[in-house]
Amino acid sequence: MIPPVSMKLVILDRDGVVNRDSDQYIKSPLEWIPLPGALKAVARLTNAGYTIAIASNQSGLARGLFDVDTLNWIHQALRLRAAALGGRIDLIAFCPHGPADQCQCRKPLPGLLEEIARRFSLSLEGVPMIGDALRDLEAARRVGAWPILVRTGKGAQTAAELPPAFRDTAIAADLAGAVDLILSGAGPR
Secondary structure, eight states: OOOOOOSOEEEEOSBTTTBOOOTTOOOSGGGOOBOTTHHHHHHHHHHTTOEEEEEEEOTTTTTTSSOHHHHHHHHHHHHHHHHHTTOOOOEEEEEOOOGGGOOSSSTTSSHHHHHHHHHHTOOOTTOEEEESSHHHHHHHHHTTOEEEEESTTTHHHHHHTOOGGGTTOEEESSHHHHHHHHHTTOOOO
16 A cells, blocks of 8 residues: 655646647647746745646657657756746656557546656645646546646636536636645645
8 A cells, every 4th residue: 555645746737737738739849838927836836845746648649749859858848947947847747648549647547647656656645636627637536636727728618617526626727826725735625
């Protein structure tokens, strides 16, 4: 059995939470554009002693829109820009599969989050998971994490269409607002 959380961890979706989302996919470091205030929010979490992991579906790999080296360069840009403001991204877990691949790591399935739990040797019970899509909330619930929805990216549409089982989900305007919730000591409802 995995021991209870012994570190302060926050899990973030990437596109639509940390950076602008695109229906054409983020295919290069130049297309990776952080959302206003997002990297400062990452820095606030870092300065408050949180470990930060990203869990991101990246089906653009399966679709041949970019390769793993390019994705690594995108993630290096993210890490460098966060570090310039005092933030740190400790782990980036991604699913390289397409929607039809029936893998276990593509959100809403819990594989990416389970990978994060294994990498840090901890339970995700009550760990904040911030996303902009229902699949993020579903994956969080499957591992006992605390789902938080942001209205950036696809979040406003997601909030308007939340199924009854998710109507009690914490909702914030953006990543900075979600960080405010976390740092205020609010927890799962």
